[in-house]
Amino acid sequence: MLKAFLMIxxxxxxxxxxxxxxxxxxxxxxxxxxxxxxxxDMAFRVAPGRWTMWRCGGCKAAYLDPRPAAAFIxxxxxxxxxxxxxxxxxxxxPGRLDTRTRIxxxxxxxxxxxRYGAKLPWxxxxxxxxxxxxAGRQRRVEQVIRHLPPTKGQKxxxxxxxxxxGDFLRMAGxxxxxxMGLDFDAEAVARGKAAGLDIRQGSLPGTGLxxxxxxxxxxxxxxxxxxxxxxxLKELYxxxxxxxxxxITQPNLSALGLREFGVAWRGLEPPRHLTLFEPAGxxxxxxxxxxxxxxxxxxxxxxxxxxxQSRAQQLGQDPYQPGPTPGWSPEWDAKxxxxxxxxxxxxxxxEALTISAWKPA
Numbered sequence: 001m002l003k004a005f006l007m008i009x010x011x012x013x014x015x016x017x018x019x020x021x022x023x024x025x026x027x028x029x030x031x032x033x034x035x036x037x038x039x040x041d042m043a044f045r046v047a048p049g050r051w052t053m054w055r056c057g058g059c060k061a062a063y064l065d066p067r068p069a070a071a072f073i074x075x076x077x078x079x080x081x082x083x084x085x086x087x088x089x090x091x092x093x094p095g096r097l098d099t100r101t102r103i104x105x106x107x108x109x110x111x112x113x114x115r116y117g118a119k120l121p122w123x124x125x126x127x128x129x130x131x132x133x134x135a136g137r138q139r140r141v142e143q144v145i146r147h148l149p150p151t152k153g154q155k156x157x158x159x160x161x162x163x164x165x166g167d168f169l170r171m172a173g174x175x176x177x178x179x180m181g182l183d184f185d186a187e188a189v190a191r192g193k194a195a196g197l198d199i200r201q202g203s204l205p206g207t208g209l210x211x212x213x214x215x216x217x218x219x220x221x222x223x224x225x226x227x228x229x230x231x232x233l234k235e236l237y238x239x240x241x242x243x244x245x246x247x248i249t250q251p252n253l254s255a256l257g258l259r260e261f262g263v264a265w266r267g268l269e270p271p272r273h274l275t276l277f278e279p280a281g282x283x284x285x286x287x288x289x290x291x292x293x294x295x296x297x298x299x300x301x302x303x304x305x306x307x308x309q310s311r312a313q314q315l316g317q318d319p320y321q322p323g324p325t326p327g328w329s330p331e332w333d334a335k336x337x338x339x340x341x342x343x344x345x346x347x348x349x350x351e352a353l354t355i356s357a358w359k360p361a
Contacts, residue, residue, distance in 0.1 A: 013049035013271070017072035021065040025275055026230055026285065029058030036263050039064075039270040042313040043320075047076040051270040059285065062253055063275045070227045076272050077185070091174055092121050107131055108141055116150050116175040136301075143300045144171075146218045146247050147356060151176040156215045161207070161236065162222030166192030166199050177216070182207055204228075205235040214239045218247045221352075224273040233289055243361035246291065252353040253278040256339045257306045264314035266306045267351065279348045282355055291357035299343035299350035303336045306351040 023030040035055040041047035047068075055062050068076060091112065097105060106124025111131040113123050131138055146168070148158075158172050163181025165188040172179040180198040183189050192199040202208055204226055217236050223229050236246055251267030252258075253276040258265045267276070277285070279296050286294045308328065309319035317326040343350035 011048040013047070013068060014072075017069055018066040019069045021063070021067070024054075024056040024058060024061060025063055025228070026061045026277075026281075027056060027059040029056055031057030033057065035062050036268070039263055039268060041076065041270060041272075042264060042316075043266065043269050043309070044076075044079040044272075045318065046078045047271050049271065053268070053270070053276075060253075060281045061275055061277050064271055064273075067227075067274055068271050073227075073271070080185075080272070091171055097122065104137070107134065108137075111138070112141075112145075112175065116148075117153065118175050120174060139298065140300045143297070143354065145175065146172075146220070146249075147297065147354075148172065148175055148177065148216065149245070157213065158216045158218070159207075159209070159214045159239065160218045160220070161204055161232075162219060162225070163192070163199060164188045166195065166197040168218065168220070169197045169199070170195075182209075205231040207235060207239065209239055211238045212241050215241055215244050216247070217244070220249050222250075223248060224250045224269075224276055227274060229275050230285070230289075233286065237289055237291065237359060240359040242359060244359045246286075246357045246359075247354070248282070248357075249352055249354040251276060252348075252350055253281075254348050254353075255306070255351045256342060256349050257303065257310055257351050260307070260335070260339075261310040261314055264310050266309040266313065266319065277353070279353045279355070282353065286355070286357040290360070292360050294355065294357040296347055297354040297356065299340075299347040301340040301344075302351050303339035303343070307332060307336050307339065 024032065032054045034052060036053045039051040039053060051064050053062050054065055091109065093105060102122065103124065105122045107127040107130050109120040109123040110125070110127030112118055113120055114128040156177050158177040158179045160168050160172070160179065160181045163169060163183050164185070166181050169179040169181050169192070180200070181192065182200050182202045182204070184201065184203055186201055189199050189201045204222070205228060217240060219236070223232065226232050240246065251273065255265070255267060258267065267273070283294050283296065308325045311328060311332060312319040312326050315327045339351070
């Protein structure tokens with residue numbers, strides 16, 4: 001089945017639409033080895049070609065070479081998830097809630113209202129007193145709201161770089177931030193603007209925003225898509241006010257899932273994911289660019305998404321097809337639980353890494 005699926009991508013990406021690097025896009029070192037070869041677009045099935053991912057002998061980043069040139073890579077996004085309706089986490093879920101969801105939502109929103117001075121609905125009176133009993137769930141909520149610090153009634157400007165149609169902007173606004181977004185996808189930007197959100201179409205680097213104008217920048221599963229990740233990080237550093245924070249999450253090159261699935265690991269996503277980091281490498285890069293207090297957040301359970309989609313890809317199936325995951329069994333449930341448990345002990349092993357970095361005050 002997998003062999004038949006791979007035949008779809010025997011046609012190469014047009015050679016005149018490729019760029020060849022010959023060296024690491026992060027540190028420019030030409031010392032490298034092949035990490036994975038024969039990669040395909042297993043996730044969205046729109047990009048032709050076979051791809052090679054190299055591992056840098058210097059900074060240990062991994063990168064595609066050759067890769068689609070920036071002017072042509074848009075064709076790899078024709079079926080990308082920002083083109084569909086969002087199923088984002090909601091702080092104010094619409095409609096009626098069942099009893100269990102009502103209690104969980106009530107405790108969560110009570111805690112958020114108390115911490116951020118928000119006015120979220122469905123809050124359970126004094127529910128914040130119970131939040132400490134659900135430490136694991138609270139960590140997941142903190143991940144979803146991207147570890148935003150409370151504004152304490154002050155004007156705080158947030159930029160979500162690579163915001164899609166802006167679901168997180170709405171959430172940040174509910175927590176007291178003046179939120180704006182940036183995205184290259186015209187369709188997603190138009191959808192966000194129609195919903196009344198402050199979204200601009202633009203690229204990274206090249207935001208066009210004023211230096212020193214932003215308090216908090218979030219980059220959620222974006223950095224791996226960029227042709228110039230270092231230039232982007234330098235620009236984002238300049239956009240931050242002194243004492244401002246950059247928050248990044250992306251697939252983790254040290255993930256247990258990569259060891260389990262190899263070329264079928266969902267975090268690879270060629271040829272849209274151009275560069276991946278291990279935690280130590282990204283921390284070193286950010287520190288070298290002038291950031292301080294650069295740290296890796298504790299992992300939250302997230303192996304199920306990566307393992308289910310990777311398992312489907314391993315069998316040559318569409319990971320987004322509705323219905324049960326192909327080839328899934330209780331054995332895989334056990335593997336998911338083991339992966340999450342290992343990441344809870346050592347977040348360097350999690351499927352995605354999340355890092356914060358602060359500009360000196």
